[in-house]
Amino acid sequence: MPKPRYFHGIVIVGGGTAGLVLANRLSEDPTQSILVLEAGSDLSEDIRVKAPALYQSLLGTDANWGFQTVPQPNLKGRSVDLHQGRTLGGTSAINGHIYESALGNHGWNQDALRKYYAKAYTFPSIDESSEKSLGVEGFMGSNNLSNGPVQLSFAGNMDHPIREAWAEAFRSQGHYMSCNPLQRTSDSDTLIGSFSCLSSINPETKERSFAVSAYYDPIKDRPNLDLLTNTVLATKEVIISAGVFQSPKILELSGIGDPRILTEYGIEPVKNLPVGENLQDHLICGTSFEVGKDLETLDDLIRQEPAAIERSMQEYLMSRTGPLTSIGMHTYAYLPVISKPGREAIDALLRDHLPPLGDLPSDIRAQMYYQLVKKTLISAQLPSAAYLSVVGQQILPVDPRSDSPAGPLPGKFITLGVMLSQPLSRGSVHIASSDPSVAPRIDPKYFSNPIDAEVMAQHMLYLDTIAKSSPLSKLFKQPLRRRDPAADLTTVDSAKNYVRTSAISMWHYAGTCAMLPEEKGGVVSNELKVHGVKGLRVVDSSAIPLISTANIQSTVYALAERAADLIKEEYGIQSGLV
Template identity: 45%
Template sequence: MPAVYDFIIVGGGTAGQVVASRLSEDPSTSVLVLEAGADLTADPRVNIPIWYDTLLGSDADWKLRSSSQPGLNGRVLGLHQGKALGGSSSLNAHVFVPPFKGVIGSWEALGNEGWNWTMLKDYFAKAYSSPNVAKDAKEDLAIDGWLESSEAKGPIKTSFGDSSVGSFSCLAGIDSEGKRNNSASAYYKPAELRPNLHILTNSLVERILFDESKPPKAIGVQYSLDGASKTAQARNEVILAAGAFQSPEILQLSGVGRAERLEKYGIDIVMNLPGVGQNLQDHMISYTSFQAKDELETKDSLVRKEPEAISQAMQEYAATQSGPLASLGVHTYAYLPLSAPDRSALQELFTGHASEDSQEHKATQAYYDIANTTVLDPKQPSAAYLTALGQTNYAKDLRDGTIPAASPGKFITIGLMLSQPLSRRSVQITSIEPEDPPIIDPGYLSNPLDLEVISRHLLGVKNLAQSPQLGQLLQQPLQLLDPAADFQGDLNAAKKYARENLMSMWHYVGTCSMLPREKDGVVDANLRVYGIEGLRVVYASVIPLVSTANLQATVYAFAERAADLIKRDWNGE
């Protein structure tokens, strides 16, 4: 392969594969993709939906962890992120849901002209194919109003959204044959024989190379492969698509970031951009499990790893590509506001808790103003709810790593996710060695308003379980898997439970934010790094405000838009 390419893409994950596929559609354009992980497109753990959790903590996972979180009683959380072709789309829970339209509008309000729902919805349609749904089924599924199936004809095949406040049946990134559809299978595999597209796996990018011009220009990358350090040159651009942790890490190691921090490690400053690594946002979630009726089919026997249940499920999947292995069991979502009394109480708290002066990020006030508006608006969601057919069990604290034993019985779990967190912190390098993981501090619940919002939502979970529709699936009277989740209307009990049980949803964004430079932005509305030529950042690290719920669908649409911006700049398209 030649050592010089038109475009070098750092990261072969969800967004990287989209951009690589779209740019290489032009046979005269050469594209190199450098992926730190392996090609696992044939691995059954990737392809069979239910086995996604077997990849967590494996070599397909970066195996990162948070710093000790004071807001969570000092707990250390596992922060899973894909390290394989397809990135996190190869090991996530394959939930494919739209964002709330107002969130996308907030991107534009933060100073990014043109980034609104009207623009982005066309890129959702370009990214995925919706299953055909009979007209008389749309009302039952509550999916009317997002994107009609006739509009959505993209590479990602789904098997089952509405972006309004309320409940809906959610799509999943699973094709009609019961296999996971990720960016590697949907975007890369159809393009892998193109002579102008080159993929190098197990290649860890160490730093970006710049020339000595003013302004500096990115001219290539240095990476390690098979124990040797190598370089590749870019004629047009280096495109950083390495995620919300590795993208800021690579920039910092390359001399792009807050100057005084980089100087501590003896790194030559290429561009002083204080926002690099700042503004890290993530969704937090709490799971509440209720005992289900005996006749309901759940995933609990698989959670308990019962040999007979696993054997039967594998036989069914092998024969028909259906059954328990073909789905995670997450089928419904709801985007909900708080009740009127809760909103009134929060209005007083927002008024009495003005945004703190932040030397860390200059957009703090703008984010506070957005949250103040959305959380208090009865037509905008402050939380997302999901239901899962089965219990969840996980290590709540990596300081000891204990995973509780799965319980006997059948359960339905309600997951409650904080949609618009105000808490945010940073990703910072710890040395000049690319192999050393950065310090990742999401600052969970560091803003007290987050605890107030999610605790009030937690108080309403039992009411949802008692609703006629859900209640008919559950044992009566209600039996909770964890008695501590029965708060009896006590807000302080809900707050205590939140600190002890909230987990990451692995929806990391914001560390290379698309914001005006005077607000500590890292890239402009065309995703170009400020002050540097030939360097762009795509992927979730650029998203300035986290989406309403799961990120997968939004990242695909974002990457499709990014590819068009790049082609427009270089080809005039």
């Protein structure tokens, strides 16, 4: 076995979303030596990375770690696919591009984070006449607050009828978004309502704007920055940015974690911390409704019709237009549980399922999260779910004993989906061997807290109200024709059964190396340093202690931007010298 060589500088373990932000910012000072270690290869020139709608073609390749959960008892024994990028740029190279945000992660306040969100992205410029058709009237005036490397756009057909119809349907139900969710400036700005969602897709090139193109490519020739796959020991600091599954695995293999788990695999404990605990994820479920033949959808691509694929690929390569410029997810909305009886049922469940009242760090952490989430779940003014639309049918798991279709159907569809935003269920990820090549054991424990199933069921029932609201209802065939008959939900119990059968992961994993005080069950400090271990930080989504209403991509960029400033301040690293 070759001896590791020493590197006199900062080593970043993981060239993913957060890792490349750090590589860019820390190498601005030419006196600093920065080394990035990445397990995957550079696929940034691969058309499957560049073209937005082709991202799913990477999921069955070496570009994806291809993790799976252990069987989930509360999802009828199903194992759920968990995708994480195994390539330069990490998951930002294979995700679905959606770039929405809600500020206020516990530990870092809104004011501290706001400027880092803005530092990461550049907001698209749109004319006033487009605001109505996009459903974003009234909150596009503060575009100049952002000037970062990730380029955002309203991807796909800006004039697609779903955009304006979606906005008007939610407004007809009294749900109007009063501010841009990426640029919320005060608590008085409501985050209830609908909007056209932003994507991390360059508005000029119509290509994925991600950690490689935004942060790495412009600076990859800096002489003080290197990228390797060899074993290295750092003399200054090691920053682990390997993601929510791999970062805890690296810590545990290094002797940092629960001694009971470490000794089981013959690893000598170095520091006792709750590494790998507190795993959170957003589950999503939806219903596909049939639409008229004249509406633009992605169904022919979903069915992988050769003529449609050839036509779309040619259009994209020739002019950067057509269906491959977007994944078809054009609209979003944030909502509370609308039904008062529904909120009352949730309140009763909250009283019946109080967290443990012990003094252990895990108990204290659970009590804190419970209090934070409870305020949201019983409020009529705070969102507990994100609603979305996709211009195409969504293929979800089905009950094999039913008549539900398992594959794509003929025709055209629009899918309306619900994402559970504030789950109380907490899972774990731990090593399954002392062999670094063995995948970790991942157990999200979906719906282990019954409140989550109740909240999601209440929101799934409200989808029917949205689908029947004008003018959105005019896009659907009447009476409503659901792709899957099992999605015709009439009771809370039927909705619970449906989501247990068909819900999947939104890939918004967080929390396994939580940024909290050690006495509250944290793994890293407010400076992202591993408690009790010198010269070691974790900077990625695993450090985010509590997932928010929104997609997690923007928060990871902001987290890494702020981490870079903290590290610069500690070591006296200068900014913007190269």
